[in-house]
Amino acid sequence: MTLFDRLKAASADDWTAYVEHDFVRQLGEGTLPVPAFRTYLVQDYLFLIHFARAYALGIFKGRHLADMRSALASVNAILGEMDLHVGFCAEWGISEAELERTPEERANTAYTRFVIDAGLRGDLLDLHVALAPCVIGYAEIARRLAATAKGADPANPYARWIAEYSGEAYAAVAEAAIAKLDSLGDELLTEKRFTAVSDLFAQASRLEADFWQMGLDAAG
Numbered sequence: 001m002t003l004f005d006r007l008k009a010a011s012a013d014d015w016t017a018y019v020e021h022d023f024v025r026q027l028g029e030g031t032l033p034v035p036a037f038r039t040y041l042v043q044d045y046l047f048l049i050h051f052a053r054a055y056a057l058g059i060f061k062g063r064h065l066a067d068m069r070s071a072l073a074s075v076n077a078i079l080g081e082m083d084l085h086v087g088f089c090a091e092w093g094i095s096e097a098e099l100e101r102t103p104e105e106r107a108n109t110a111y112t113r114f115v116i117d118a119g120l121r122g123d124l125l126d127l128h129v130a131l132a133p134c135v136i137g138y139a140e141i142a143r144r145l146a147a148t149a150k151g152a153d154p155a156n157p158y159a160r161w162i163a164e165y166s167g168e169a170y171a172a173v174a175e176a177a178i179a180k181l182d183s184l185g186d187e188l189l190t191e192k193r194f195t196a197v198s199d200l201f202a203q204a205s206r207l208e209a210d211f212w213q214m215g216l217d218a219a220g
């Protein structure tokens with residue numbers, strides 16, 4: 001069993017509330033109101049800036065060259081992920097400069113600063129556990145949606161989002177994150193420590209669910 005599967009099993013309710021959130025269901029069915037998606041996506045652009053910072057912390061805290069290289073690859077993957085956001089927003093007439101000026105929603109601040117704080121206070125294992133629901137969760141969600149008729153329908157207004165996160169490139173990022181957790185776990189995890197890292201994973205999963213909810217709330 002991977003460390004990721006163990007963490008997921010220990011936080012099963014929080015994980016399910018995240019990956020099966022109503023926002024996700026509506027996204028897959030193509031019924032999600034556009035204002036909900038727009039609020040989510042604009043906030044997600046800001047979110048990814050802070051996630052790139054969190055991965056940059058992984059370079060700073062790296063104990064081996066391999067840690068630094070993998071964190072750098074993740075920073076690059078996140079910066080690439082933002083092209084999706086810039087593309088959608090350009091279609092809505094929102095420029096990159098406007099995106100950057102958008103005030104952060106509280107759910108966004110809470111989540112991103114929680115992850116950065118986990119990395120600042122702790123070691124690489126704490127950081128990567130706090131990052132895991134984000135990186136790996138989206139691959140799981142999009143893979144499930146892409147396997148449904150409505151999720152795979154090119155007429156679904158969110159087909160591009162589903163394709164991005166269910167694609168091979170993102171799957172490779174998620175698999176690398178699972179492998180990284182295992183190698184960090186081999187090096188740094190003790191049974192005594194499991195509860196503390198599991199708490200980080202559960203909290204990050206709850207903050208992911210709050211992030212979806214922020215989008216739904218924006219649509220009223």
Ligand SMILES: Cc1ncc(CN)c(N)n1
Pocket residue numbers: 044047048081133134135138208211
């Ligand atoms: C909130 C959130 N969580 C996860 C992902 C996937 N990297 C994302 N873009 N945004």
